[in-house]
Amino acid sequence: MSFKEKLRLYVLTDRKLAPEIESVKAALEGGATAIQLRLKNVSTREILEVAKKLRELTRDYGALFFVNDHLDVALAVNADGVQLGPDDLPVSLAKKIAPHLIVGASVYSLEEALKAEQEGADYLGAGAVFPTETKSEAQVLGLDGLKKIVASVKIPVVAIGGINHENVLEVLKTGVCGIALVSAIMGATDITMATKKMKDLLNEHSI
Amino acid sequence: MSFKEKLRLYVLTDRKLAPEIESVKAALEGGATAIQLRLKNVSTREILEVAKKLRELTRDYGALFFVNDHLDVALAVNADGVQLGPDDLPVSLAKKIAPHLIVGASVYSLEEALKAEQEGADYLGAGAVFPTETKSEAQVLGLDGLKKIVASVKIPVVAIGGINHENVLEVLKTGVCGIALVSAIMGATDITMATKKMKDLLNEHSI
Numbered sequence A, B: 001m002s003f004k005e006k007l008r009l010y011v012l013t014d015r016k017l018a019p020e021i022e023s024v025k026a027a028l029e030g031g032a033t034a035i036q037l038r039l040k041n042v043s044t045r046e047i048l049e050v051a052k053k054l055r056e057l058t059r060d061y062g063a064l065f066f067v068n069d070h071l072d073v074a075l076a077v078n079a080d081g082v083q084l085g086p087d088d089l090p091v092s093l094a095k096k097i098a099p100h101l102i103v104g105a106s107v108y109s110l111e112e113a114l115k116a117e118q119e120g121a122d123y124l125g126a127g128a129v130f131p132t133e134t135k136s137e138a139q140v141l142g143l144d145g146l147k148k149i150v151a152s153v154k155i156p157v158v159a160i161g162g163i164n165h166e167n168v169l170e171v172l173k174t175g176v177c178g179i180a181l182v183s184a185i186m187g188a189t190d191i192t193m194a195t196k197k198m199k200d201l202l203n204e205h206s207i
């Protein structure tokens, strides 16, 4: 699978919804191709310990592994990459201190998308596509906003924010490379089944 | 000045006591030889922005600059080193991913001191020497505990925790390489003067 193909079914952790290790294992079992550890307000040591285990799991399943914000932890566990938003290290600095790491940029507008690409981001997490509770301050891009970003950058775009089994096909039509999911997977009673169903939808409607 | 000499008058930031930039400038003006940025519960971006400015200031004054916890920020601003405690990345991992960075370890017992030295720490911040409010969970080492650590490791030891102008001479007698200060400097009405007075005490009673 190419880098772009591995961005296709991208799942983020959410401790409020499910414990990281078990839920990631279940999502990988269901066919997730990339995992991002997003864990706030805990110590670096705790993030490191979880990241170590997720690195093992994702390696076993051949999935990409990204760490949100903490470039140091990403380096420490040999993650594939780091995901950076406006509150984190700038993309250009991250690229400078860790040139071999994949750097994903979380962008919330076309302007931010163009800036991130220029700074050297390897892919974009663009959103929120739909309103969401996970990112309260996030502006809603909408499908049109997303389509504009996809058309304006050369790097792969992963859509994020409020995507679920019902609306995913509309999102795919914008030309994104992959979709990133939080509650549609991590909030499901059966995480493996929810991931499998999403995977089937993606496979049936591959762009 | 050698590395050891630069550990002699080590000042830590404390936002609750004073804003970082102004207070560090004042401490450097008073003769601080090392500065540590310790800033919790704010975004990585905010830590980065403060760290950039402190890196400039410390460079101007020829002082060492350390970042607490955030190895990524330390790398991003070309800090001299990073200070790691039990909740942060392990020393051995930090040394592995950033071999050129000075790694200081915060230790609270002889056992932790020996472990940190074995893991490759370049110096120790050992405490708390006296009871303190800054580190509520910190056990008190006492002067005897500190003396034991100094006698047991080969790397430089900086004493921390409740040190002030009144008790600093007792601390120096333990054979430490330097003293680290928070409230005695950052809580002073005149930070430059408080640092100068401490510097004079250290100079008069050099070991």
Ligand code: NI
Residues within 6 Å of the ligand: A044, A069, A070, A071, A072, B044, B069, B070, B071, B072
């Ligand atoms: Ni960090």
